[in-house]
Amino acid sequence: MNSGTDSALDSLPPLALYVHLPWCVRKCPYCDFNSHQAPSELPAKDYVDALLADLELDLPLVWGRTVQSIFFGGGTPSLFSAKWIERLIAGFRARLRVSPQAECTLEANPGTTEHDSFSAYRDAGINRVSLGVQSFNDELLQRLGRIHGSAEIETAVESIHTAGISNFNIDLMYALPGQSTNEALDDIRRAIHCAPSHLSFYQLTIEPNTAFHASPPKLPDEDTAWDMQEQCGELLLESGFRQYEISAWARAGFRCRHNLNYWRYGDFLGIGAGAHSKLTLPAEQSVRRRVRHRHPDVWLKAMQSGEWLADDRLIGEEERVFEFFLNQLRLYDGVRKDQFTPRTGVGWNRISARLEKAIERGVLQDSCGMLKPTALGWRFSNEIQAMFLPPGIEKKPQSSYNADLH
Numbered sequence: 001m002n003s004g005t006d007s008a009l010d011s012l013p014p015l016a017l018y019v020h021l022p023w024c025v026r027k028c029p030y031c032d033f034n035s036h037q038a039p040s041e042l043p044a045k046d047y048v049d050a051l052l053a054d055l056e057l058d059l060p061l062v063w064g065r066t067v068q069s070i071f072f073g074g075g076t077p078s079l080f081s082a083k084w085i086e087r088l089i090a091g092f093r094a095r096l097r098v099s100p101q102a103e104c105t106l107e108a109n110p111g112t113t114e115h116d117s118f119s120a121y122r123d124a125g126i127n128r129v130s131l132g133v134q135s136f137n138d139e140l141l142q143r144l145g146r147i148h149g150s151a152e153i154e155t156a157v158e159s160i161h162t163a164g165i166s167n168f169n170i171d172l173m174y175a176l177p178g179q180s181t182n183e184a185l186d187d188i189r190r191a192i193h194c195a196p197s198h199l200s201f202y203q204l205t206i207e208p209n210t211a212f213h214a215s216p217p218k219l220p221d222e223d224t225a226w227d228m229q230e231q232c233g234e235l236l237l238e239s240g241f242r243q244y245e246i247s248a249w250a251r252a253g254f255r256c257r258h259n260l261n262y263w264r265y266g267d268f269l270g271i272g273a274g275a276h277s278k279l280t281l282p283a284e285q286s287v288r289r290r291v292r293h294r295h296p297d298v299w300l301k302a303m304q305s306g307e308w309l310a311d312d313r314l315i316g317e318e319e320r321v322f323e324f325f326l327n328q329l330r331l332y333d334g335v336r337k338d339q340f341t342p343r344t345g346v347g348w349n350r351i352s353a354r355l356e357k358a359i360e361r362g363v364l365q366d367s368c369g370m371l372k373p374t375a376l377g378w379r380f381s382n383e384i385q386a387m388f389l390p391p392g393i394e395k396k397p398q399s400s401y402n403a404d405l406h
């Protein structure tokens with residue numbers, strides 16, 4: 001591996017742009033994202049103008065760089081019509097260099113795209129859709145407090161196919177209130193039948209500050225949840241999907257480039273209410289994290305007053321080391337050793353003793369330039385992550401580091 005001395009942050013990682021559109025028809029009882037029930041009339045024009053103004057404020061931090069992916073996340077971005085998405089993409093291209101091959105994802109929820117077909121979003125510049133299906137079972141969807149049913153899913157999937165958008169993700173959850181393993185398998189079969197290129201498959205967990213936390217539903221026990229995960233995973237494998245991250249499955253060539261950039265500790269500029277940025281600044285030899293005000297009303301007002309940031313700080317070396325490993329250890333390919341110093345600015349010698357210890361204990365293996373958890377390591381992934389925690393810091397929830405990861 002490299003030198004024993006710390007190296008400069010002199011080679012910039014890929015840059016992604018995240019755009020937060022924070023409103024939903026109503027708040028789901030399990031949701032801890034920064035999402036808010038939409039007012040009767042969406043302030044679409046004010047919000048879009050503020051997003052472009054927000055981008056301009058951070059342009060000096062990304063001058064001359066090329067954006068490799070754009071992700072419209074939420075909330076429910078498909079509440080914004082294609083006209084507004086087109087205006088935003090044109091506004092980004094006028095202000096930033098956007099790669100002609102950029103992956104450009106729109107999160108959409110069934111039942112919210114009646115006003116515009118996916119062909120209109122495709123014409124606006126969207127080339128990847130992430131559809132929040134969660135389940136195909138009408139009764140389970142009701143228990144989850146979702147606004148859609150299986151009929152709306154069918155309509156949305158048909159519209160995606162008609163638009164010719166082949167790069168399309170389905171978000172699906174398992175271990176839902178009262179769900180049996182057979183029902184989870186049925187959901188996976190129906191998802192595969194929709195012919196997506198990517199599947200995000202998550203276990204429902206009860207998060208603090210949600211309606212489910214205040215009044216928890218009865219969920220399947222851990223053994224049943226494990227069974228669902230295993231059996232559904234087998235079906236996905238048989239159908240040509242490969243798991244590349246704890247919750248992400250893709251067909252060959254369709255891994256989500258935007259999320260991979262987060263996981264590989266690339267740079268991202270986040271705009272909109274509550275959005276996070278992580279940017280490498282070679283001139284200052286530092287990595288900077290910025291967070292916007294979370295509530296859309298507060299952020300919109302703050303944009304006018306010029307005090308739009310809730311947090312703005314440089315990330316210290318130990319914290320960079322932790323963040324670098326945190327998400328890469330979720331990837332099945334493991335951690336790329338050659339990216340450690342260029343992305344953290346920290347010399348390999350600072351972590352070699354910790355890694356040797358982990359390898360000796362049999363939780364990590366070092367092969368072909370990659371560090372991967374062993375089978376034992378997957379069972380103790382929290383323990384591995386704790387090895388890289390900055391001294392004196394408790395592990396924060398994953399969302400504190402990647403608040404915009406969907």
Ligand code: SF4
Pocket residue numbers: 023024026027028031032033035074075076109132
């Ligand atoms: S639709 Fe998604 S973002 Fe909106 S409240 Fe439900 S889970 Fe949260």
